[in-house]
């Protein structure tokens with residue numbers, strides 16, 4: 186993992202002076218480069234990228250991605266509204282909810298987005314209500330166990346997501362009864378998937394199912410490309426996945442008799458590496474066991490280390506020199522919110538600036554006000570210029586929706 190003390194020529198020190206800490210900083214150029222890399226890898230097929238909005242849902246990031254030529258994947262009606270607000274056309278938005286009410290699906294239909302249905306009762310409701318008048322996609326559970334860890338592996342047989350591929354006959358029965366217009370099939374196996382073979386296995390499952398649906402326009406392979414979190418980590422080889430999946434896809438389209446669109450819904454791949462959580466060292470505390478660096482952030486801003494035991498590289502980006510020492514970086518929350526254990530960092534002094542890397546995906550979007558702490562600002566760097574794209578919260582935000590009943 187490269188050492189860095191600046192983004193597009195703007196130092197972290199300048200960013201901290203301007204916006205304070207903690208702050209989320211995003212490198213817009215990196216996001217656009219990732220879109221290009223993905224497009225290049227799949228240049229021989231009709232690729233549509235549906236950015237997984239949940240990874241990082243700031244309006245400006247959505248607009249940046251839209252301008253770079255992606256569509257969007259939304260998992261809630263609010264994300265659909267956000268994507269429309271950002272300027273995506275309804276036809277560019279895929280709505281992939283799980284366990285929502287039929288009323289929410291009706292709202293999404295009214296907004297004109299593509300509906301991805303993930304359970305049979307909902308398929309029946311949909312059939313009763315809309316029949317063949319609204320085209321749909323069906324989310325299949327491919328029964329593939331893959332992904333970084335159990336919490337982010339969602340395509341296995343015990344997962345709540347999608348309709349089992351063992352229930353294809355049941356799906357076909359509902360489709361036939363209601364003359365449903367199925368134009369897409371979808372799978373999402375999980376997050377942090379390294380191996381091209383997992384995507385190929387998913388492809389074969391999608392192709393098998395697709396043979397039963399004569400009117401398809403697209404196959405959606407979901408997201409899940411792995412990014413490098415640790416130094417020396419291997420990321421998904423996108424060129425390799427692109428080559429292998431595109432070849433299999435072209436062969437399938439030839440058999441199917443029509444060129445279909447190939448959809449992917451990456452989140453991490455597009456935005457993870459672009460993001461840095463910039464924090465300050467409040468306390469350096471030596472104990473008989475280790476030396477802690479306590480920073481002005483914690484699980485309220487970045488929950489991934491606690492929730493998934495996720496590794497995030499940390500660097501001391503202060504300008505002074507000093508020998509390396511081993512530290513355990515912890516947050517200021519009243520929980521054991523360890524951000525990074527036993528890491529070698531340039532000597533940390535009180536007030537030093539640290540960056541937590543790979544914080545673009547599922548960082549801000551999973552943040553909270555736990556301990557009644559404020560969420561940090563978000564800053565997007567574009568063409569060598571920093572833009573504040575979300576203000577730091579204030580104490581008023583903590584009170585905003587509370588109702589004082591006058592006790």
Ligand code: LLP
Nearest residue numbers: 237373376377408409410450451452453547
């Ligand atoms: N499509 C669907 C239907 C999904 O559920 C997800 C992620 C994606 C696409 C994007 O997956 P990605 O390319 O980002 O791996 N919060 C966890 C990851 C959970 C992802 C949930 N679904 C984390 O921080 O590791």
